[in-house]
Amino acid sequence: MADPIDCRKEFQNMKISVCGKGGSGKSTVVTFLAKQALRKNLDVLVVDADDSNAGLARMLGFDSHPLPLMDLVGGKAMIKKKMGSQSLLSQAQIRIGDFGPDFIRRNNGLALVGIGKILQTMEGCACPMGVLNREFLKKLTLEPNQIALVDMEAGVEHFGRGIDEAIDKVVVVVEPSFDSLQIAAKIRNMAFSMDKKVVAIVNKSPSEAISQKIEQQLARDGLTAIGVLPHDPSVFEACLTGHVPDQGEAFEAVNGVLDRLLAA
Template sequence: MKIAVCGKGGSGKSTVVTLLANQARAGGYRVLVVYSDESNSGLFRMLGFDHPPVPLMELVGGKKSLKQRMAQPSVLAENRILLEDISPQHLVEKDGLRLVSIGKILQSLEGCACPMGVLSREFLKKLVLKADELAIVDMEAGVEHFGRGVETSVDSVLIVVEPPLESVEVAQKIHDLASGIGVKNVWAIINKVPSEETATKLQAELKKRHIDVVGHIHFDADVFSSSLEGKIPEMG
């Protein structure tokens, strides 16, 4: 299964990706986390890695002439991509958890992130997973990636929602866009919940919008504090 984790900026997507990846790994899955957010660079620390992988964008020589370069010999030119096909340079691994990065915006005037969206879409489309493998995609904030068609290459979309109404409105847009391109599994998880009362209100609001809620995560001061170091606390 390939799961895209989406939501408003600051809703806690990377935290949810990390928790989900660790839980799936504990359940016996071989987990691949795909870092598709071209701006935020700290996910590798949250997952416990010392350094990030070399972005897959470097396999095609960077953003320029992406279409032509993807046809040149590399794993990205194949019709099918298996996890073992990705070189250690572009995939870091630790205790059954793997991480690849699509690419990052590193300089001013570098241009838009559209080529990275294309690469995300094509990589996920070609990625072949075995029965015990799971791909979790940390998407950029908002909905622009739907315009690039990235979610046409995933099985499921998980929307991270936090208490402000604007987060619920973004969730509605994500739900509608995902459903509109035929993604059958579209769920929401409520994050940073201060109370059960708030969780109940948000669940009711999302239900009115026909968005299925699979659970909620309470606000945790330890998680907030650890985020200042780019980590999440060890889960007991």
């Protein structure tokens, strides 16, 4: 295994959204990217913006989730009234160091915050969380050598809510399926309409031949694949326990993918 590259001499900061079809492996890719970025001596903030995925904290190695940022405004019912009241979210700029311990998890350069989850029936739509997420990402101010990885909700609704407005680069995770390719094409069009750079990562590929077919279709849809993560049985086995391994073929493939992502 090659020694990790120190990116601090040449890298400033970046906000990166990771999106795609549900089940394509977005959260696994976010976890891999975060762990590889730490190996390159970057500080990483992961923003859990998926209102249905409950396992991201465990995948990143934390024992529990932080309290959702939605609680800072009194929950979904109070968001319109309290967004302008005095709190962390009313600041013109929000930095990683501004969070109280209940609302962030930290470990050796890795930090995790969450927007909120749908936890029970009859809660209503996720639009208030979209509003909060959009405003939070606008105000989030990164220091040099910091990256923010945003694990977006599945599909394309986050574009309609303007959540990606403050994002520097959009990554779409594509698995070997027709639906995944269709959603990737929609994401590409929406990202381009917002003047955002967008690239693709092929995930769970079973063979080089399949990878080539997916990359060819992505190219026809105007998307560049910056890397391919192979189908890795060790990842699937580990995910049964909620943990994502920091070794194996897929994990090591992310190292080169991250280099290309930061340089793209």
